[in-house]
Amino acid sequence: MDATVVLxxxxxxxxxxxxxxxxxLRPGDRLHLATRGSRLxxxxxxxxxxxLQALAQDVPPSSSLVDELLQARRAEAGRE
Structure with missing residues (x-):
């Protein structure tokens, strides 16, 4: 289904x-807007x-992405 709308x-x-x-869709529904290249x-x-939850499903619950980032930054700083 296609439609043309006016801003x-x-x-x-x-x-x-x-x-x-x-x-x-009903009044009051929350919608998410994103750009993909020149598309809305x-x-x-x-x-x-x-x-988003599907993207994160492979991350083990016991791992901390913040800790991993800090560890990587510290390793980079140690090489400098």
Whole structure:
């Protein structure tokens, strides 16, 4: 389904009713906006969260990404 919308003076977009219905969007729903190159991607916030959680699923719960970063920075500083 495609649609053309016009950007309003205050930067607002109106999502056409057919698209809102197809995506089951309701007033008050939270949407996530992202840029991918020159494209604007709008998706339900829950889907964006699910995508992020999937990216992090391979990180063992016992590991600390902060500790790993600090360790790497300290190693870099020691080489300088």
């Amino acid at each position: 309003g003076k205050q930067g607002r977009l109106v999502i056409p009713a057919e698209i809102r219905a197809a995506l089951r 991607v709008i998706e339900p916030q829950g889907e964006a969260l699910t995508e």
